[in-house]
Amino acid sequence: MNCRIEDMRHKEVINIKDGARLGAVSDLEIDTTNARVSAIVIYGRLRWFGLLGREDDIVIRWQDIQVIGDDTILVNYNSPIRTKGPPRGLGALLGYYK
Template sequence: MIKASELTEKEIINVVDGTKLGMISDIEINLEKAKIKAIIMPRTGGIMSIFTKSNNIAIDWNDIVRIGNEVILVNLDSTKYKDENFYD
């Protein structure tokens, strides 16, 4: 069992190309099914991007490959997060 607060201490890494994507800032929960829907990470672009919900990136729970002690491995199409709009 892992606590939501423990998730925010882990770095997100894409297994497709080994890119460090960032840290989790929040989680999205489906209350009807009592399941985590996505992990949320802020887009890069300054400290204010943390406080703006529209500047967050949701990574679907199904894209998570493994949750380790220090990192979360995700399987994302590298063209998606390298797109200029992914971090803007």
């Protein structure tokens, strides 16, 4: 199957483990040594309209992609367990977290 980068962009990515919508493909990681795509990247969601930055990007290895369809990409992705870290962003500066 041949596919252009432009065709990959904006396809919805769905995790088959839990049915969660991870987002749309934003970028690709390319292994320039072997001239192959090594991963797809989904940019992190904006936090509070982008004023507080973004969440972490999701990087899915090419091996974890199960099916590439016309509108969606099904992946077998283990999401990292996130723990609540120290307060960040504007709320921490203004003292909303105590």
